[in-house]
Amino acid sequence: MKKEVPLAICFIVALIYIVSNYFTGVEFLATMKDLLDKWYLSVDAIVVAIGMVNLAQIHGRRVANKREGWLFSLWLMLCMFGMFFVSIFWFKGTTHVGWNFMYNMIISPMNATVYSTLVFYIGSAAYRSFRIRSMEAGILLVVAFVMMLGRVPLGALLLGGNQAFASMADWLLNVPNSAGMRGIQIGAALGGIATALRIMLGIERGYLGGTGE
């Protein structure tokens, strides 16, 4: 019963959700779908709390045992619980000036900074990795060259206003890229369907905490 009941719940809920997406206009199914959507919101919130507990356990142990990088773990916990408790007991809501300060003046700029540092990593990685060690690497280099010049006005400037690089970049994006991407996306979707079916039918049971056997 310990496994059968959760498996039955999973199967029934998944079935209702799938059917309600394909057969619209049936009141019972629509009501059930709305209800499940609301439950999803509740589960989503609970998962955040579980994530916090999990992070606290992992990083708490690292701090207690003073393992390598324990100061970073301490900082992570201070920030996580700091924002959590301050938001609940002091700022009491997202409209508070203090909460807005912490969000807009600390979290938001850090978010933008992390993203903008990509340019440095990409620059350094491109320099090191785009070496013509084989024919495939050579093709990759030529494609990168065309894309990088075609996506900025510099390409046209180098050719005296001619948009050849931009045209080639558009072709690369529209033809070989789209063909590859479509294949990847269809493959990923089929994989998703297969995994969902395995979970629904009880073949994949990792979420029950077991090994799937």
Add this chain to the structure above:
Amino acid sequence: MWEKIANVDRRVIYALMILVIALALLNPIGMAIVPSQATIDAYNYIEAMPNGSIVWLGMEFSSGGVTELIPAAQAIIRQGFKKDFKFVCAGMWQQAGDMAEMAFSIVEKEFPDKQYGVDWVNIGYKPGGEVLLPALINDVNEAAKGIDHRQNQLSSLPLMSQFKTIKDADLIIIFCTGTPGEQQYIKHVTGPLNIPLIESAISVSVPGIMPFVQSGQIKALIAGMKGAAEYEALVGVPGPAMAGMDAQSFSHGLILLFMILGNIGYYATRNKKG
């Protein structure tokens, strides 16, 4: 010497990158921006919408996407307000409300006759991820728990009397940096309800979005900062994207230069070893 060229310290590359970007931003030379067909398609599609249309703006990004997406949003707002569009904004990303405020910060100066609540509403971030979208189809007021980003009651805003569900949108334009993004809109809203969708996305997302553009599920795509700069050129109001294209051009140029140098160094040292 070839060894050095083949193995330049990454800190040198970082320092040169900062220098090049800073110089380009401080002294832009104003390279010519020629709009691509994709951006022209987006512009023409919006231009062909009837005056007074209600447009949903999905602000599905955070501050990391500001540089590429806010200029496109502002250019679209400029074009839309000239055609008396009404805008309703919201998003599944936590900073959606702040991003919308940032995009509409131009309104007070450039369109003083446009009023909050009458011509545009910022519902802001609402939690739930993609589950929010089906809820918006049923009832926007309920999905948003009755309040907007500025803590106004939605029922007190005149525009919301014309906008009860997302079905009331004549056009949906989304600004995305990732998931949730276009795939969720296509799945829950624009596909089933047959509402046209236009997207502005950051450059790194563009390759993955192209199949949706080709299938017609996305009517037009404004791709990255280049697309935003082209859109600014089409609207006729130069902005931060056009200014940023010089910096992007020179940073690409620097990376290409290092790629060439790296290969010269690699071949010179390889032959030496051989």
